[in-house]
Amino acid sequence: xxxxxxxxxxxxxxxxxxxxxxxxxxxxxxxxxxxxxxxxxxxxxxxxxxxxxxxxxxxxxxxxxxxxxxxxxxxxxxxxxxxxxxxxxxxxxxxxxxxxxxxxxxxxxxxxxxxxxxxxxxxxxxxxxxxxxxxxxxxxxxxxxxxxxxxxxxxxxxxxxxxxxxxxxxxxxxxxxxxxxxxxxxxxxxxxxxxxxxxxxxxxxxxxxxxxxxxxxxxxxxxxxxxxxxxxxxxxxxxxxxxxxxxxxxxxxxxxxxxxxxxxxxxxxxx
Amino acid sequence: xxxxxxxxxxxxxxxxxxxxxxxxxxxxxxxxxxxxxxxxxxxxxxxxxxxxxxxxxxxxxxxxxxxxxxxxxxxxxxxxxxxxxxxxxxxxxxxxxxxxxxxxxxxxxxxxxxxxxxxxxxxxxxxxxxxxxxxxxxxxxxxxxxxxxxxxxxxxxxxxxxxxxxxxxxxxxxxxxxxxxxxxxxxxxxxxxxxxxxxxxxxxxxxxxxxxxxxxxxxxxxxxxxxxxxxxxxxxxxxxxxxxxxxxxxxxxxxxxxxxxxxxxxxxxxxxxxxxxxxxxxxxxxxxxxxxxxxxxxxxxxxxxxxxxxxxxxxxxx
Numbered sequence: 001x002x003x004x005x006x007x008x009x010x011x012x013x014x015x016x017x018x019x020x021x022x023x024x025x026x027x028x029x030x031x032x033x034x035x036x037x038x039x040x041x042x043x044x045x046x047x048x049x050x051x052x053x054x055x056x057x058x059x060x061x062x063x064x065x066x067x068x069x070x071x072x073x074x075x076x077x078x079x080x081x082x083x084x085x086x087x088x089x090x091x092x093x094x095x096x097x098x099x100x101x102x103x104x105x106x107x108x109x110x111x112x113x114x115x116x117x118x119x120x121x122x123x124x125x126x127x128x129x130x131x132x133x134x135x136x137x138x139x140x141x142x143x144x145x146x147x148x149x150x151x152x153x154x155x156x157x158x159x160x161x162x163x164x165x166x167x168x169x170x171x172x173x174x175x176x177x178x179x180x181x182x183x184x185x186x187x188x189x190x191x192x193x194x195x196x197x198x199x200x201x202x203x204x205x206x207x208x209x210x211x212x213x214x215x216x217x218x219x220x221x222x223x224x225x226x227x228x229x230x231x232x233x234x235x236x237x238x239x240x241x242x243x244x245x246x247x248x249x250x251x252x253x254x255x256x257x258x259x260x261x262x263x264x265x266x267x268x269x270x271x
Numbered sequence: 272x273x274x275x276x277x278x279x280x281x282x283x284x285x286x287x288x289x290x291x292x293x294x295x296x297x298x299x300x301x302x303x304x305x306x307x308x309x310x311x312x313x314x315x316x317x318x319x320x321x322x323x324x325x326x327x328x329x330x331x332x333x334x335x336x337x338x339x340x341x342x343x344x345x346x347x348x349x350x351x352x353x354x355x356x357x358x359x360x361x362x363x364x365x366x367x368x369x370x371x372x373x374x375x376x377x378x379x380x381x382x383x384x385x386x387x388x389x390x391x392x393x394x395x396x397x398x399x400x401x402x403x404x405x406x407x408x409x410x411x412x413x414x415x416x417x418x419x420x421x422x423x424x425x426x427x428x429x430x431x432x433x434x435x436x437x438x439x440x441x442x443x444x445x446x447x448x449x450x451x452x453x454x455x456x457x458x459x460x461x462x463x464x465x466x467x468x469x470x471x472x473x474x475x476x477x478x479x480x481x482x483x484x485x486x487x488x489x490x491x492x493x494x495x496x497x498x499x500x501x502x503x504x505x506x507x508x509x510x511x512x513x514x515x516x517x518x519x520x521x522x523x524x525x526x527x528x529x530x531x532x533x534x535x536x537x538x539x540x541x542x543x544x545x546x547x548x549x550x551x552x553x554x555x556x557x558x559x560x561x562x563x564x565x566x567x568x569x570x571x572x573x574x575x576x577x578x579x580x581x582x583x584x585x586x587x588x589x
Contacts (some may be wrong), residue, residue, distance in 0.1 A: 016382050023379040027368065034367045034408075103363025106329055107424070110359075111380035112352040271330050 017117050024108075024121020029128045031095060038091045043133065046084035047140055050076050053203065054145075065207030067234055070147055077146040078229035079202035080137050081158060082222065085130040085166045086193050092126035092166075093173030093186045100181040109268075119178075119264050123170050123257065130166020134159045146233070150241070154232040157245055164249040165225055169193075171256035175263040202226045224248050278341070280305050280432045280463040281326060285335035288321050295321040297487035298335065303465055303480075308458050310478030311467040312572065314584055318487040319467035320360055323436050326465070327357045340432050353381075356430030358421040360437045360467075366410030370401055370420050373409065374427060381428040395423040399453065415446030422453060433457060435466040439473060451477055471572045471584060483576055490579040495572060502570040502578050504540035507551060508532055510564035522554045531577045541567075 033039060054073040061069050069075045099105040099122075108118045138148070138155050148154045177186050199213065200222035209217055217223050228244025235241060281303035288296040296318040303309040311319045324330040326337050328348040337344045340354035364373060374392040383391060396405045399419040409417065418438060425433060435454065439447040454477060458464050468474050474481050475495050483491040483498075491498055504527060511519045516537065523529060523539040526547055532538035541547055545567055555562055568574070576584040 019385075020379055023376050027365070027372070027376055030372070031365065031367045099365075103359060104365055106359060107363055108380065109329060110327060110352060110357050111377070112349045112382070113380050 017114050020113050021117040021121040021124065024118060025124035025128060028092065028095070028122050028125020032091065032125065032129050035091075039088075042084055042087040042091060043136060045087070046080045046137060049083065050080040050137075050141060050146075060204070060208075063208050066205055067207075069234060071145040073141060073145045074147055074233060075205075075230070076203065077138070077141055077148070077233050078158070078226050079197075080141065081134045081162050081229060082165060082202060082226050083197055084133045084137055085162050086169055086197060086222075087190070088129050088133050089126055089166050089169035089173055090186060090190055090193065092122070092129060092170045093177045094183040096122050096174050097177035097181055097183040097186050100177065101183065115264060115268060116261060119174065119260060120257075123167055123174060123260070126170030126174075127163040127167040130170070131159050131163035133166070134162025148233050149236040150232045154237060157232055157242065158229050161225075161229055161245040161249055164246065164253050168249055168253035168256045171253065171260040175256075175260040178260065178263040178267050196220060196222050200226060221248075221252060225252075278305070279303060279338070280340055281309070281465055282338040283322075283326065283335065284337075286322065286325060286332055286337050287334040288318075288325055288330060289333045294487045296325065299482075299484070299487075299489045301482055301489065301492070303463060305463055306458070306461060307479040308454065308464040308466065308477050310474040310481035311465065311484055312469070312471070312474040312478075312481050312576070312584070313467075313484035314469055317484045319469075319484055320436055321487075322484070323357075323359075323434050323465070323467055327355060327434050328352055353428070354431050356425035356428070356433045356462075358418075358425045358433075358435050358438055360440065364409050364417055364421060364424075367408060369406050369408055370396060370412070370423075371405040373420070373424060374405075377424045377427045383428065391427060395426060398426075399423045400449075413446075415442050415449065418442060418446065418450055419453070422450070426457070431461075431463065433462050433464045435464065437467055437469065439468070439470065447473075469584065471576075475572055481572070483572075483579055485576075485580045491575055498575045499570040499572065502540075502574045504542055505545050505570065506530055506532075506538050506568045506574055507541050507548060508536050508538045508566050508568065509551075509555070509562060510536045511555075512561045512563065515560040518558045519555060519560045522551065522558050522560065525554065526551055530574070531581060531583050533583070536564075 050073060053076050054071065058072050060066065061072055061075065067075070109115070138158060142148065150157070173186055173189060176189055180186070199216040200220040201217050202222060206214060206217050206223065224244055225248065228241060228248060231238065231241035232245055279302045281301070283299055283301045285298045285300060286296060287298050299322060311322065313319050321330065325332050326339055326344060328344050328351050331345060339351045342350040344351050371392055374395055375388050378388040378391055396402045399422055401416060401419055401423065404412065404416060409420065412420065422438070438454070439450055442450065451473070454464060454466070466477065478495060480492070480494050481498070482489045509519060509523070519537055520529065523537055527540040527542040530538040530540050548567060552562070552565070573584050
């Protein structure tokens with residue numbers, strides 16, 4: 001109890017900002033995995049839905065317009081990944097809202113750190129969780145028939161894509177978290193995500209749809225996120241598959257991060 | 272220990288913060304000298320925390336200015352942040368992380384080199400007596416342990432100015448004494464401390480100087496003993512039967528001015544000192560006032576507060 005501390009000079013540099021962002025991401029990831037009650041449902045329910053779909057819709061694969069697949073499970077792998085990542089992203093954003101609610105965010109703001117780094121660190125944690133989810137879904141479903149045509153390379157791209165999708169959705173949800181400072185409000189967006197997922201090509205190809213449902217699926221960004229990964233699973237590597245799996249989520253991600261950062265600036269400016 | 276305004280660790284001029292129509296802090300002026308413990312005393316909602324949030328760069332002032340550790344909080348917030356330590360009210364600490372992990376995160380946020388992070392963490396855990404609990408999640412800590420960890424977090428970068436916002440609220444007496452001792456030790460080592468409190472005893476015991484804040488304004492400022500001396504007379508508090516209160520009030524007024532006291536009691540500042548108590552009792556008896564209880568108090572900070580605001584701090588505490 002008699003230690004004398006040595007003073008430390010702090011300065012803001014790119015290297016330090018990177019280290020701070022990494023530390024925030026590390027904290028966010030640890031915090032997520034230390035809450036089994038939150039992690040469990042976002043891992044188990046998508047697998048449950050995949051198993052339910054595989055057992056209930058196996059004959060749907062012979063419908064006109066349905067792509068050539070080995071099994072319905074193979075078709076639904078991409079949807080399982082996106083579904084899990086969407087739900088996981090809500091968890092990360094709700095944790096950010098809790099940080100704001102309970103004052104931990106103020107502790108971070110009291111440090112001489114980049115405000116952007118604080119947010120990006122939290123979002124990076126969501127991305128890591130999303131990538132882990134994607135890897136877990138692939139590892140669990142592949143042995144049961146969800147074969148990936150583009151093999152391990154494709155699986156790696158899917159994992160990367162899962163991380164980017166998590167970052168994109170996590171950023172949008174974080175904007176809600178920053179705006180409302182309410183974990184309940186963030187959790188309240190869950191039904192909206194579920195509706196978006198339901199009105200997309202996640203569970204059935206767009207070619208088998210008609211009317212309003214088809215029109216919504218055509219403009220629903222979730223359709224494109226799922227289809228990029230699905231092409232990697234069903235067809236193999238192609239420019240189109242890579243564009244859909246990586247570039248489309250990246251573009252959405254950039255816009256979403258800008259929205260979240262703007263929301264943060266607005267919040268800080270209003271203090 | 273008096274500083275010129277230019278080298279005061281904390282200097283506020285007309286510091287003001289409004290939330291809509293509410294004047295949370297209403298033009299306060301204050302100067303904290305290097306190496307002193309300065310207490311901000313006031314009830315809930317008086318404006319203490321808002322003032323601290325402005326001084327620590329978390330809130331922008333609506334008007335006025337504040338210089339902390341030599342830098343303007345509005346124009347050089349990062350320079351201020353590098354030099355101050357802050358333990359906010361309610362010890363907002365992530366319950367899912369361990370004490371060690373939070374200290375290491377804090378070290379990174381303050382730019383402490385990786386090579387020093389572990390040793391600094393160990394030093395601080397030892398300093399606040401949490402070495403054994405360092406690898407436990409904070410969610411398992413008691414209130415006192417959380418406060419000590421909060422203090423350790425605020426010290427990670429060896430700040431020259433330390434802000435403690437109600438550091439002992441909700442703590443048991445033993446934890447409170449432990450924290451007081453740590454604050455005194457930090458102060459002896461040269462750290463300037465500004466603490467807010469709603470506890471009279473805490474302000475009296477710890478602070479070299481105090482400012483009493485009420486409804487956003489500083490209503491008294493000075494050394495506790497000087498402020499108490501200004502109030503002067505001891506307070507006689509009597510508890511009488513309800514239907515004898517008017518008669519008792521008439522008697523008490525002969526010995527001094529009535530003072531605000533807890534409901535159901537009457538208080539008078541004895542202008543001729545405590546030696547007239549027997550006279551008061553005799554007069555009350557002659558007036559056929561049935562006395563239930565009587566006590567005499569030397570001037571306290573609560574008397575100072577009551578003298579300045581017209582109401583008592585202790586009666587306001589939730």
